[in-house]
Amino acid sequence: MNPGPAEKAAPRRNRILESLRRPLVLAARNDFAALPRMSGLGARILNLMLPLERLPLGRTDKDRLARLKAAMTDFPTSDIEEDRRRVLTALAVLDRLPGDLEFERSEVEKKSTPSEPTISETPAAPESREFPDRRPLWMSVQYVKGVGPRAAELLAARNIVTVEDLLYFLPRRYEDLRRVGRIADLVVGEFGQATGEIVAMSDPAARFGRKPFEVRVQDESGQAGLLWFHYGAQSIPKRFKVGDRVRFGGKVGLFRNQRQIAHPDIEPAAEPDGEDFEGNEVDSRKIRPVYPDIPGIPKKRMAAIVQNAVERYASLLEDPLPAAIRKNADLPELAQALRFLHLPDEDANTDRLNDFSTQAQQRLAFDELFFVQLALARKRHDTQTEPGYAHRRLNTLARRFTRRFPHKLTDAQVRVVREIVADLENEKPMNRLLQGDVGSGKTAVAILTALMVIENGCQVALMAPTEILAEQHYRTIRELCDFEGLRVELLTSDIARTDKLAIYEGLAAGTIDWVIGTHALIQKGVEFKKLGYAIVDEQHRFGVRQRVMLAKKGRRPDALVMTATPIPRSLSLVLYGDLDVSVLDELPKGRRPVKTDVLWMSEWKRAEALLLDELRQGRQAYVITPLVAESETLDLADAESEHERLQTVLDGHTVGLLHGRMTAVDKERVMRAFLEGVYDVLVSTTVVEVGVDVPNATVMIILHAERFGLSQLHQLRGRVGRDRFGGRCLLLCEKVGEDARERLSIMEETTDGFRIAEKDLEIRGPGDFLGTRQVGEPLLVHANLIRDAKLLETARKLALQCLSEDPELQRQENEPLLSLLNDKWRERLSLLGIG
Ligand code: ADP
Ligand code: MG
Numbered sequence: 001m002n003p004g005p006a007e008k009a010a011p012r013r014n015r016i017l018e019s020l021r022r023p024l025v026l027a028a029r030n031d032f033a034a035l036p037r038m039s040g041l042g043a044r045i046l047n048l049m050l051p052l053e054r055l056p057l058g059r060t061d062k063d064r065l066a067r068l069k070a071a072m073t074d075f076p077t078s079d080i081e082e083d084r085r086r087v088l089t090a091l092a093v094l095d096r097l098p099g100d101l102e103f104e105r106s107e108v109e110k111k112s113t114p115s116e117p118t119i120s121e122t123p124a125a126p127e128s129r130e131f132p133d134r135r136p137l138w139m140s141v142q143y144v145k146g147v148g149p150r151a152a153e154l155l156a157a158r159n160i161v162t163v164e165d166l167l168y169f170l171p172r173r174y175e176d177l178r179r180v181g182r183i184a185d186l187v188v189g190e191f192g193q194a195t196g197e198i199v200a201m202s203d204p205a206a207r208f209g210r211k212p213f214e215v216r217v218q219d220e221s222g223q224a225g226l227l228w229f230h231y232g233a234q235s236i237p238k239r240f241k242v243g244d245r246v247r248f249g250g251k252v253g254l255f256r257n258q259r260q261i262a263h264p265d266i267e268p269a270a271e272p273d274g275e276d277f278e279g280n281e282v283d284s285r286k287i288r289p290v291y292p293d294i295p296g297i298p299k300k301r302m303a304a305i306v307q308n309a310v311e312r313y314a315s316l317l318e319d320p321l322p323a324a325i326r327k328n329a330d331l332p333e334l335a336q337a338l339r340f341l342h343l344p345d346e347d348a349n350t351d352r353l354n355d356f357s358t359q360a361q362q363r364l365a366f367d368e369l370f371f372v373q374l375a376l377a378r379k380r381h382d383t384q385t386e387p388g389y390a391h392r393r394l395n396t397l398a399r400r401f402t403r404r405f406p407h408k409l410t411d412a413q414v415r416v417v418r419e420i421v422a423d424l425e426n427e428k429p430m431n432r433l434l435q436g437d438v439g440s441g442k443t444a445v446a447i448l449t450a451l452m453v454i455e456n457g458c459q460v461a462l463m464a465p466t467e468i469l470a471e472q473h474y475r476t477i478r479e480l481c482d483f484e485g486l487r488v489e490l491l492t493s494d495i496a497r498t499d500k501l502a503i504y505e506g507l508a509a510g511t512i513d514w515v516i517g518t519h520a521l522i523q524k525g526v527e528f529k530k531l532g533y534a535i536v537d538e539q540h541r542f543g544v545r546q547r548v549m550l551a552k553k554g555r556r557p558d559a560l561v562m563t564a565t566p567i568p569r570s571l572s573l574v575l576y577g578d579l580d581v582s583v584l585d586e587l588p589k590g591r592r593p594v595k596t597d598v599l600w601m602s603e604w605k606r607a608e609a610l611l612l613d614e615l616r617q618g619r620q621a622y623v624i625t626p627l628v629a630e631s632e633t634l635d636l637a638d639a640e641s642e643h644e645r646l647q648t649v650l651d652g653h654t655v656g657l658l659h660g661r662m663t664a665v666d667k668e669r670v671m672r673a674f675l676e677g678v679y680d681v682l683v684s685t686t687v688v689e690v691g692v693d694v695p696n697a698t699v700m701i702i703l704h705a706e707r708f709g710l711s712q713l714h715q716l717r718g719r720v721g722r723d724r725f726g727g728r729c730l731l732l733c734e735k736v737g738e739d740a741r742e743r744l745s746i747m748e749e750t751t752d753g754f755r756i757a758e759k760d761l762e763i764r765g766p767g768d769f770l771g772t773r774q775v776g777e778p779l780l781v782h783a784n785l786i787r788d789a790k791l792l793e794t795a796r797k798l799a800l801q802c803l804s805e806d807p808e809l810q811r812q813e814n815e816p817l818l819s820l821l822n823d824k825w826r827e828r829l830s831l832l833g834i835g
Pocket of ligand 1: 385407408409413418436437438439440441442444564588589693
């Protein structure tokens with residue numbers, strides 16, 4: 001049966017209320033943290049309201065809409081306090097609007113208010129069964145049983161504001177209360193349960209508070225200690241005595257070779273016949289979800305709160321995935337998945353739950369991956385329809401450059417230049433990632449292709465993450481492209497104001513052909529006459545947002561992103577969708593890989609011996625530290641102290657100091673001195689990571705290597721061995737546990753940047769990898785790009801399929817997708833410059 005217009009109208013309106021409310025909730029969240037960034041909020045709400053205003057409403061509802069409209073007109077104001085008040089007003093008004101907005105219709109009719117004919121043709125729509133009123137999901141968590149004002153505040157600090165947020169707050173792990181083993185089988189570091197007899201107990205009369213209260217338990221396999229450091233202990237001597245049999249559980253620790261559990265769960269053990277001793281409470285659930293800690297809310301209470309919310313509200317959740325897609329991916333419904341994760345079935349598999357491999361968990365991961373893919377595909381569809389520049393291959397400047405360039409291009413460079421040139425010839429804007437290990441010669445590729453764009457009358461911008469690097473590029477490019485009539489300029493924040501203004505003018509007038517710079521390039525005031533090519537170097541050092549901002553300085557310029565950090569496929573799919581990738585997989589001839597060893601920090605003498613040996617042969621060395629200056633809180637090597645120390649240790653050799661707190665001029669001076677051989681050793685922080693090429697430097701010693709990301713270490717060591725001498729890298733790590741050294745060992749095994757990057761991603765997660773961490777809300781909460789690589793492929797396939805069948809997402813079954821993309825996912829996706 002086809003729904004008539006009336007039945008269709010109700011869910012649509014209901015959804016409008018949803019869409020109105022979501023951005024407002026977002027704006028109010030976290031003490032209005034996002035509000036300053038939501039400049040489009042007012043316009044958006046007004047737009048969404050339009051269909052509501054056309055409804056034949058009673059006076060009260062009309063008034064409410066008018067108040068909402070007033071609050072969102074000329075929003076934002078210039079006053080942040082006023083903005084906050086307005087958001088709250090708008091939310092309060094929305095709360096009072098009835099779900100279907102048909103509330104006072106009869107009253108309207110009674111008064112026979114004249115209404116437009118088109119409207120009277122739309123009869124009242126009854127609230128549809130299929131689309132329940134979902135507004136309880138957006139109520140404050142305070143309405144959930146067990147949450148008072150104080151708890152609501154604590155939850156809000158964790159970004160849990162609405163009931164819906166609470167439903168998505170998933171357990172961190174699951175404890176299996178069905179398994180009770182022997183004491184000797186308790187695994188240190190994991191949750192475990194055992195039964196045993198109490199053989200000793202601290203003196204309950206002793207003053208509590210200094211030493212932990214301890215109970216010793218024993219079974220035929222061994223002994224364990226149960227410890228209480230605070231109040232929980234006081235009830236223990238009342239409930240138990242030596243000789244009692246108890247069942248206990250918790251996270252197992254080790255102390256002096258004995259297993260121990262702090263603040264355990266403890267119950268009288270069930271008698272062998274199965275009856276509970278004294279009929280005392282035993283946890284009735286067989287699997288216990290453990291939620292992430294929220295300071296101030298005890299664990300058990302937290303679990304109870306979430307479970308109340310699930311039981312009451314989970315059924316209201318709308319499943320955004322069309323049933324066909326969900327079935328195709330073989331995943332459960334959203335509400336069902338969430339219910340399972342909060343209240344697992346009695347026979348669920350805790351190992352799989354703890355591995356995040358249940359269907360329910362995969363469902364949540366799938367949604368995230370699917371939405372990102374959907375948004376990317378839509379974005380790509382957009383860019384494909386609007387043409388950019390089509391450049392012609394003139395080759396005059398390129399030929400002049402090749403004559404001047406002191407090397408023969410590698411085969412890989414030739415291939416990649418061809419790939420890019422083909423894109424530049426095409427009017428479709430290029431969106432290409434150039435990956436090439438440190439030293440593979442990406443700069444020459446950038447120059448050759450930039451010259452083609454310039455010859456065609458467009459401007460080029462090259463953005464680098466640091467001043468040193470921008471300056472180096474500038475010098476290289478000036479030197480190699482010193483052609484008549486070609487104007488290249490450097491724009492960094494360090495440039496004097498008057499010079500800056502002159503550059504702004506030149507860019508706007510089109511007299512500057514190529515500008516090279518740092519973040520200064522994306523500041524307000526920088527405008528191009530005709531930006532045709534935006535190049536970003538070492539993109540991993542930028543937020544994704546900055547890349548997009550540079551491209552936005554032009555009208556669909558071709559874009560090239562260069563990186564020495566190979567980006568694993570799973571990540572580049574999430575980041576760029578179908579972004580084209582070129583790889584420089586060949587180093588110029590005569591380069592040898594850097595031989596790398598991992599040592600303990602305590603083995604400094606060995607490092608020193610190697611260092612002195614190389615210095616005696618006239619080579620130079622880098623010593624890298626994690627900190628600039630001595631820290632009161634961190635016991636780590638810092639550049640300043642290390643510089644001082646090495647000056648005495650390496651008597652007779654000169655030692656330079658470089659770090660990010662120095663002015664650009666000083667950095668430049670030191671770097672230049674090192675290049676010219678004034679210093680034998682350069683002590684530095686990671687500012688050399690993307691620094692200057694010093695062919696004579698052959699050794700790099702990295703202190704506290706465990707503090708660095710693997711890809712970063714790989715980048716760093718790429719600074720040495722740039723000449724025929726080959727290079728050596730020593731990674732000194734602190735004994736902070738075996739795994740630090742284990743993690744670093746991959747640096748000894750391989751110089752394959754891809755493998756290192758994969759490992760890095762696995763360890764640090766995509767947020768860190770992308771440099772989007774500071775943004776707070778991570779893009780992927782439930783999905784993990786390494787673990788869910790296969791799921792990602794499925795999500796991508798289904799997203800593309802969905803769009804090929806319904807490019808505008810106009811079909812009714814796709815409506816929830818569209819509304820989620822526009823509301824809930826909008827903020828998150830904008831981090832990637834999509835959406
Ligand atoms: P990266 O890819 O790390 O940015 P660069 O573009 O800075 O590498 O190049 C590193 C060094 O290699 C530079 O000194 C550059 O002049 C040199 N180089 C570039 N291409 C070649 C080549 N085909 N043969 C030899 N050396 C080259
Ligand atoms: Mg480079």
